[in-house]
Amino acid sequence: MPVPAKPPTVYLETFGCQMNELDSELIRGHLRALGYQFIEDYSTADVVLYNTCSVREQAENKAYSRLGLIGKRKKAGEQVILGVLGCMAERDGADMLRRFPQVDLLCGPGELDRLPALIDNVRRTEGASRHERIALAGNKSRRSATLAAADDNLELLDLSRAFDPSAPGSDRRSAYVRITRGCNKFCTYCVVPNTRGAEVHRPPDSIVDECKRLVDAGVLEITLLGQTVNHYRYTHGLAVDAQGRELPQVGPGLAAFRAEISARDNVTSFARLLERLHNEIPALARIRFVTSYPRDFGDDILDVMAACPRICRYIHVPAQSGSNRILKAMNRGYTREEYLEFVGRIQDRLPDCTIAGDFIVGFPGETDADFEETVSLVRAVPFKNNYIFKYSPRPGTVAITRFEDDVPTEVKKLRNNRLLDVQAEVSAKAHAMWLGKHVEVLVEELRDHGAAPGAGGDAVEDSSHGEIDGHSRPAKTRRIHGDSSDLAHPQSKGIELRWNRPRAATRHGRQAIGRSGGDLIVAINLDDDDQHTGPGSLVTVKIASTAALVLNGRLAPSPVASPVASAS
Ligand code: SAH
Ligand code: SF4
Ligand code: F3S
16 A cells, blocks of 8 residues: 555544543554654544444444445545554454455554554555554463563553643643553453453552643643552552563452552552642642442542542442342342442541442343342432433353343343433432532633523433443433423533533533532532633632532632531
8 A cells, every 4th residue: 555645644532431532632642753644634644543342332433334334435436544443453453354355454452553564564555464454462371370470561652641732732721630440340341441451550650740741741630540449559669661660461360359468668659650740749639540440449448538639529330239139140249238338438437538439220030120239229328310222132141142132122121221310310319418518629621601501492312321422321212201400410521521412591601510529410600791701711610500410600709728627
């Protein structure tokens, strides 16, 4: 294939979770540094890259439909390089090249550092061999996890993150930082341990350094990423590279979470990592983390959260089901009672901490009685929101081989809708507790006349988890009717808040929309002469009304010293 005119243009679209969003950011930085120019139009780009997700069938179907679009371009004789990156490339494997001949290259999430070489191979070599077009981990990372971790070029990709203040997007105030890759939990329904490989923990110094540099570049809020962040644990003194820098390390066995082991001097536990970030980076206004696992979330973490005001009091801890029988079939490793015990510990130590989660409905064998257990768990916990998914059998998982997908689609849909309705009630109650309180809000956008929450229009919610294009947790599209001033519960930065029928008669002309430390969506009614509040401002708001999806308030006259003190 001839080399396209310089600079080559790239279209990159991201599906799936926050991990993928971060990977896409790193890919952008890496390719930009090599002279590629990113554009928003897939129909003219020289290189089209899809960073894909495999967590549910729907997520894959979206990516497959995109492949068809590029296939058409190729049929029309256009020269375009098509690359499939991420979890779907890893799950589908090399066979994808046979099934989709328009695909030029495949790159798994554990091999992204090799992406520029793959693109180069295809650009320079007419008919590059399969070997030159594929970078997948296969089972390598799991078979020899220690070796894979020691030889971790991916770490270099994370470390090479661009901090150039002039780079596009560098004016943002929020960023993701990976602390753990992969997952060792093997929940029976889940592809992630196959696609992302073994759990590997990054050295704490690398994490602290990356956070410092982001804060120096203007970032106020950092979200630490891992599939089970509370399982972060780094033992010092085991292995260093030629420069004496510590290397990433494979995840320990579960025995390692016993308190006496975590407290050893040579161990950085998740609690200590949080404490280090809080204490060593005073200019970091907010520290968040996702996703927590309901087991092994020690009191040491809750105590650090209680002691450190800039660690957000927000825990996203998916329960997945309220039925012990189903939790066992899912191999989640905890019971409903243990989940509730954890929630009790959160509430004892951090009364103002918000709690969110995920549930799967229609898991194989889920009876009406099992589902009712899930409903009662949702009612028993003051969840601010839950992402609810219909079970989707995934190739390569234990569940698809061991259990029949026996809950009819109709029943899955009914359970999904019923749980969403219950969650709306629970959210409304959880939100009502904030009435009259002060919260600190990081503003994400401004909204002008006529299209404002509180205006009584119909809001369209796009919130999910890996199923809407370009969003990390998008997928339920719900319409909220009537007078409610409701908004979505999106977790990602890609909040998609669309107003169906903007009305002319608004009570408030301008609003700022942002999130509290507890990740609550807050709409702030601004005075007409307020020219200061805008994206990136950190403001104190007094909550004047609440609904199921959004809180409304006004700027408080004077900033409070600590959001935590004022919120409790
Ligand atoms: N590591 C996180 C979740 C990662 S996947 C955790 O353990 O909680 C994100 C969510 O997708 C999961 O919480 C689960 O609710 C959902 N999910 C994963 N596999 C699924 C499947 N096969 N069908 C439906 N939902 C699934
Ligand atoms: Fe998947 Fe379970 Fe790992 Fe979460 S903890 S990524 S659901 S295997
Ligand atoms: Fe992979 Fe994230 Fe999807 S880990 S399967 S992109 S949810």
